[in-house]
Every structure is written in C-alpha cells, then in structure tokens.
Amino acid sequence: MNYHCCRSRTYKPKGKGVKSLKSQGSAKIGISCPAIIKVRQSTENVVVQYFPNHENQLEHLRLSESDRAAVAGRLKGVSEKKFCRILEKKLLLTVAERCSLKKKISIILKGTSILMQGQSGNDYGLKDEDFVLIIMTDFQKEMITKYGKDKICIDGTHGLNSYDFNLYSVLVVNEHKNGIPVAFCFSNKSSEDVFRIYFSAVKNAVGIIETTTFMTDEAPAFYNVWSYVLGTVKNVLLCAWHVTRNWHQNLNKIKNPEKRKIVNKALKAVKEELCLETFSKLMKQFIQELLNDSDTCEFGKYFQQNYAKRPEK
Numbered sequence: 682m683n684y685h686c687c688r689s690r691t692y693k694p695k696g697k698g699v700k701s702l703k704s705q706g707s708a709k710i711g712i713s714c715p716a717i718i719k720v721r722q723s724t725e726n727v728v729v730q731y732f733p734n735h736e737n738q739l740e741h742l743r744l745s746e747s748d749r750a751a752v753a754g755r756l757k758g759v760s761e762k763k764f765c766r767i768l769e770k771k772l773l774l775t776v777a778e779r780c781s782l783k784k785k786i787s788i789i790l791k792g793t794s795i796l797m798q799g800q801s802g803n804d805y806g807l808k809d810e811d812f813v814l815i816i817m818t819d820f821q822k823e824m825i826t827k828y829g830k831d832k833i834c835i836d837g838t839h840g841l842n843s844y845d846f847n848l849y850s851v852l853v854v855n856e857h858k859n860g861i862p863v864a865f866c867f868s869n870k871s872s873e874d875v876f877r878i879y880f881s882a883v884k885n886a887v888g889i890i891e892t893t894t895f896m897t898d899e900a901p902a903f904y905n906v907w908s909y910v911l912g913t914v915k916n917v918l919l920c921a922w923h924v925t926r927n928w929h930q931n932l933n934k935i936k937n938p939e940k941r942k943i944v945n946k947a948l949k950a951v952k953e954e955l956c957l958e959t960f961s962k963l964m965k966q967f968i969q970e971l972l973n974d975s976d977t978c979e980f981g982k983y984f985q986q987n988y989a990k991r992p993e994k
Contacts, residue, residue: 825863834895847870873906
C-alpha cells in the first residue's frame, strides 16, 4: 500500500466558486509530488519505507482531529479581539527581541520586510532605544503601483499593546471602493523622523507615487513628510471618519441636548453637500448661527478655528 503526498495533483474546487481561494493559496502543487510512504505487510511484520522529498510549509500543514480539538479547547471563551491581541503581542515581542540583539537587521517574511533600530549618530534622528519596523510585501508593491496614482490614504493606530507601539498604515482604494493596505510601519515613536524613514522606504521600494488625492487625519505631519519625500499632491483631504469623531467629541461643548442634536444634524448636512456653491452658503450660515447662539457659541468658535479656514478639505 502506498500513501501519497496530500499536495499532489491540481486543485479542483468542490463548491460553486462563491468563496475565494485562501490567501496562502492551494496546497496542491499542480504535479505529482515524489514524497511517498510505502507500506508492506506480511504475516510476520509490517515494513514501512518513507521517501521524503520536500520541506514542510507551515501554512499547508494539516491538523489532526485531536489537535484541532485541543486548540479549540484552549481557545474556548477567548474572544476574537483577545485572540488577535495575543498573536500581535507574540509577533511584536519576537521582533523586539531580535532588535535587542542587533542594531540593524534585514529579514524576509513573504516579499519584502525592512527592520530598523535606532543608532546613535545616525541620519534618521533615532536613539538606541527607538524601534521602527516597515513591511511591504510583493503583493503590496503591485497594489500601490496599480492603484496609488488615484489616491493614497494614511492612518495611524496608537497604543496597540503593552509595548506602546504605534501602527501606521498606507492604503489604496481599488475599483470596487475597497481599501487595501500596501505598507505597514510599527514604531515606538510618533514623529516626522519616523514618517521620513517610512515614506523613504516606500519610495526606495516602488519609486515616486504621483497620486492625485492624499487623505489622512487632521495631523499635518503625514502630508508634510509625504510631500517632502514623494512630492506634493493636488488634492489633500481629511478622513471623514476622523473629522466626524472629532466633531462628536467636541459636541459636549453644547450643554443643551436638543440644540446638540440640531447641530449634529446640520454638521452632517454640511459634510455631505457636494455642490461647491451650496456648500459655501451652508457653511457661512451654519457658522453665523452657531456664533449668534450663546448655547452653541463655544462649539462655533471651535468649528470656525479648525474647519472654516480649510473647507476644501
């Protein structure tokens, strides 16, 4: 009896093709794998011959039913959010440990990965204890080259874990209006020095991206560094989610609940107006009404100072 490698032959979908193939691809290699186990049984004994021919790839290893049950048992009661945090902590701990061994390392994940730690007296403005990890895979290179000419979006997530690392993501938008992350940067710092390292690494990997639109949060540092490293952009927009969140955080300046609801509704109308002429009229009228009402005057000053001077964004 012969036992053949499960990765032999070509992948044939069993369903109706509704689900997409897994991100790691099919385990099937498209040909017959020469790895084989030969079992010969006689009346006296069993002879097993094993002919290995390739290394195991972790993403294509199959778990037995008992192993699956054991993993499921250990994960029982663990939420998806907590599970992701555990994985994230393990990854960053491993990276941090590697950084403590060497001042500057380069490692390959699946595509391109650049790992940097600060060195005293370097050109990046980093200290010995500073940490910067920049990741861009081959697939991400293809995506930023394909879709980056339309728009580039930058987002920062702070306080990811107990190590207080920050994650800065560069995203593009495809023809289906879906966001695709095309580069990641982990760092313990949030400064223009880090962004300069980050965007310079992107430039070195794919060249200058001449995008039409640049979208980010309200902090000017992202665009300041992007324009310095990769050139100015025609349209610079604020992320609607960040703007709305900041508005909601400052609406508590309006103590009257009913007026707070009215202002919130008016904010939405102003934000969603696409006609430039109508938008300008709404904006002017909205600010005047806020400033003329003692209950909304404080919020009106906040809005005027932070948004009235840059309506095009």
